[in-house]
Structures are given as C-alpha cells and as structure tokens.
Amino acid sequence: MLEIRNLTVKIAEDDKTIIDGLSLTVKDGEVAAIMGPNGSGKSTLSYAIAGKEDYEIVEGEVLLDGKNILEMAADERAAKGLFLAFQYPIEIPGVATMTFLKAAMNAQRKKRGEGELSTPDFMRTVRAGAEKLQVPMDMLKRGLNVGFSGGEKKRMEILQMALLAPTFGILDETDSGLDIDALRIVADGVNALRDPKRGFLVITHYQRLLDYIRPDTVHVMARGKIVRSGGPELALELEKNGYRDYVSEAA
C-alpha cells in the first residue's frame, strides 16, 4: 500500500513548489490512474516517490507498506519493492542491458538477504519475460536503452518491472510512444502483474490505456494537487471535456 500524506515538494534549485500538499492512498491490489494537464507535476510526484535527489521535500510523508520511505535512498526504496517506469528512460551507453538486468536483480536480492541468481536461472527468467513482451534477445545485448525506439524503451521498462517484481509500480506515461499493438502487449504485461498484494499508480493522458489496464480509481491532478477523484467513468468524462474545469479553478 502506498500512502502519500500532505506532500509538498520544491525544486531544490529554484524554490519553486511543484507538489502542493498532495494526499493520495493506493491500496494493495488497487490500480489508481492519475491524469492531469502537462506540467501539473505528475512526473515530479513519481520522481519524489522514487527518491530523485533534485527535489526538496518541504513536508509530508510517503509510506510504503506503512513505512516512511522519504528518508531512504532511491536504491533502498527499490529494494523495499518500489518500481518507477520512467516517462523518459535514460540511455546508458557502454552498459550492456543484460549486465544491467543481472546487476539490478542481484542487488535487490542481496538487500533482501537472498543469494545471487545463477546464470542459467537468470537467462531463463529474462528469456521468458522478454518473450512475453516481445523484446528480441539481441536488443538485450546492446547498451541499455541506447538507440532503442520510444516504444522499445517503454517495453524495456515493463520487462524490468516484471523481472524485479515490485510490490508497488508507478507507470509514468508508459503508453506514450507505443503503437497500437505494443500498447496491448505492454498492457498485458502489466495486467499479468496485477495481484491482490501489488498496487499500481498509472500516469497517463489517454483513456485508451485505461481500456486495457482497467483502473479501480481515477484521480485528476492539477497544480500539484489531486483536485478530483472518482471511478473509471471520470477518465471518460475527462476525455470528453478536457481539463478546462480544473484549469479554470486556478484562475
């Protein structure tokens, strides 16, 4: 379960408040969708939860399974079961994707007190996961995300999520850049991970993704706050009317 309580976040450099007293709870097994205009702070929220250091937490708490994670380093949060699928996955030339996957899986296992994966076990797990997401194996030999197309990068994010099996997943616009077939593949990948013990926060601009990944709750974010919450019907309403009701509130 993820509980965000009255979270206020600034850009460390320029004293600008981006997240403004935001509260939101996502229960185990729940898929919560966040929609909101460009620049409303969705990615900032996901980075702040994941532990990016450019942000200053002014106040509030983020609890993962009851424990405040804001004091933890990003890798500790990951080891505790948090996963962020990036809106813009980072390219890392010279680090082979396979090497990275193995290092990541073993690092988390180590933190949890489990032994290292054997190479055959690792290969088997990766091969099975890659097949489901239709990620060709020779892509995994290349530098991490280097030269991957937009859609390939997003599939790689979901492959990583499947391999790391987090207890909570945040998907930041995973649908953007995906073609129609890839959207379905990725959504199937996410749905396969749905579990009564696992929650998801799905950030998206489009109703279409939510046709595939059916959310339990939908939240509208504007100016760093959740300004409205509802069920799946809220997404349909936004699709029709846009954000004008929420933007005008600001004026």
Next chain:
Amino acid sequence: MGAHPREITKAEHDLAAMFARTEATEVARDAFALFSTMGLPHRRVEAWHYTDLRAKLGDIAPLAKAPSAELVGQVASELDAASVSAARIVFVDGRFVAGASRLSALPAGVRVGESDAVPVWPEVARDEPTIALNAAFAPSATVIEIAAGADVVAPIEIYSYVTAAAQTYARILVRVGAGVRATIVETHDGEGAGAHQKNSALIFEIGDDARVEHIARHVDESAEATHVASFAATLGARAQLDSFALVAGGALTRRQLYVRFDGDHARVGLRGAALLRGNQHCDTTLVVDHAALDCESRERFKHIVEDEATGVYQGKVIVRPGAQKTDGAMKSDAILLSESARMHNKPELEIFADDVVCGHGATVGALDDEQLFYLRARGLPKAEAETLLLEAFAGEVIEAVRDETMQEALRADAQAWLSERHS
C-alpha cells in the same frame, strides 16, 4: 632581453655529475651535451606546460646497478607467474637481461640484439630533453628486429621490471618488417621499488603493409614512481598502428607519443585510459604528423580522476602541405570524481592542406546524475551504480584493443582499480 645563462637546478647538477662517472659511448656523450643545452623541461616549455618536471623532480635517485645473477634468477621465476605472454623480453632495472627473458619462445624471424649506434633523436622526436637524457644514460639500445615474413601469433611482451628506488633508462628500437602482423605488450612493473625514476623510450619503425598493435600497461607501478615514457613511430605505406595505454599506477607518469606517416594510405589509432587518485599526475602529450596522402589517425583518451589527482591530455595533429585526404579525429573525455580533481585538455590541429577532414573534441564532467538515478531506482547501491558507469566509460576505449586476452586483462585492471574505490 637577450639570452641569459640558465640557472642549473640541483637535479641537473646531480645528473651531470652522474653522467661524468659513466662510461659513455659517443652517442651518449652527444646526447648529454644536447640535454645540457636544454635542461630539464618546465612549465614555460609548451609541451610540458602542465607538468613542470623541473619543479617536480626534487632529488635525483642514484643510477640503477646492473642486476646480480641472483636477482635475475628471482625475477625470471616471478615473471613466469606474472607475465601475460610466453614470448618475453625482460628488462631488469633498465637493462635487457637475456637470462630473465624467454627468447626461445620468440617466433622465427624475431631477433633481439643490442646496439650503441641508435641515434639520439628518433626521427620524429627531436629536441625533447628527456629523450636526450634517455640516450645519454641508457646502457645501450636494445633492437628488436621482426623480419618480413615472420609469423607472430602470440603477443611479444616487453617486461620492464624495476627492483630499486633508482634511476633506470631503457631504450628500445623495434623494427617491424613489411607485411608483418604483431602485438607488442609493454608492461611496467615496479611495485616494490619505492620512489624510482624511470625514463623509457620505445621507438617503432613500421614497414609497409605491417599491422602493429601496441599495448602499454602502467598498472603495477610503485605509488611513488616517476616515469617519463617516450613512444615514437614512423609508418610505411598502408601500415597500421594501434597503440593503447592504461595508466593506473605511479605518482607521476608522462607519456609522450610521436607518430609520423611516411607512406600513403596508413592508419594510426592512439588510445588510452588513465585512472588516477591520491596525488597522481598523468600527462599524455602526443604529436601525430600527417606527411603522406590519405592517412587516417584516431586519438581517443579517457581519464577518471579522483581525490587531488591531475590528468593532462595534449594532442597535436599536423597535416603537412600535400597530405591530402587526411582523416583525423581526436577526442579526450574526463570524469572528475572529486572537487579537487583536475583535468587539462589541449587538443590542437595544424592543417596545411585543403582536402582534409579533421576534428577534435574534449569533455570534462562529473558522472551523469540522471544515469545514476536510473540505476539506483533499479536497486543498485550508489557505489555499484558508479562502478558500472565508470567501467562503461573506460570500456569505451578498452574495447578498441584487438587482442582479446589483453582486452580482458585491461578490463580486469580497470575493475580492480574501481573496486578499490569503495573498499
């Protein structure tokens, strides 16, 4: 203001006194006379601007003694374990020692001999005082002759082993016959030798169509060592030279490289990585001289600098009038891992022909925060994430090494250096 008498430093004075006591050959006497007119290089000499050898060289260590039979035996047995290659040419304290070498393992057509007649200046490196010093003090020049037609499969290793805190001078000339393919590994080992001072010169004459890979390992070097390493090469037509150096050891390492294309359609790749910490200072200064048609040169250097260490890269590519179709690209990248780490980059192009493609670039920066965050968000602890990124950074040049065994060995060297960062 006119010329005024140079002030002689204590080090220069000591060198003169030591030279007077040696049994010098004619070449050596000429060399020392040339050195004396120039003296030790200092920061007002352009090529030494970032490495003031005159200021840095305090006391001159005594000249190394010829190794005893006992020492030779000891080195020979130690090297059986440490050396990367069966075919081995060993220098102990600056002197070529057949008894510690494995000359029998050299392929047919490869000969090792000594000569007192190798001129002071390699053809491509004149007026460099440290090279004159090398010619003045080297007991003799060792000549490695690789005849055309020689079938050199495994690397030939030149192993330079220093056992005492002394000055050592080795002078090696490698003649590579037409069409030969060979890998030459140059290993510097002085781990137990304290503050020793080494001056080495490796001179290549590469024949037409030959293809040479040279790999220098400055890794198992004493933490207090000073090493001035000169590398000079001339290439015949269609020849290819790839040289790679890994510097991780030593207190002060100066690598100076001079390469000239004498024949058309030849190619050169000069690459290297330096991993520096503590107060280490590593200076790579090179000149590539395009004096022929349609030649290609690549210079690619990477520095990882931590603590108070300093990296220097100075590269000059000259394209002579008439050296049309020259293709040159030079790049130096550095990652600084601390506030007080330093990197000086000075790439230069001197182009006197019009139909050429030449470029250069240099970057100095920190590790990329976005990349670090991405890795950490996947559960990699900071140290491990940094190691992965630094390994990739150095790996980008190491992967250009063609000899696979050496490439692996160099990767292992880099990994060992990185793993010491967090221990």
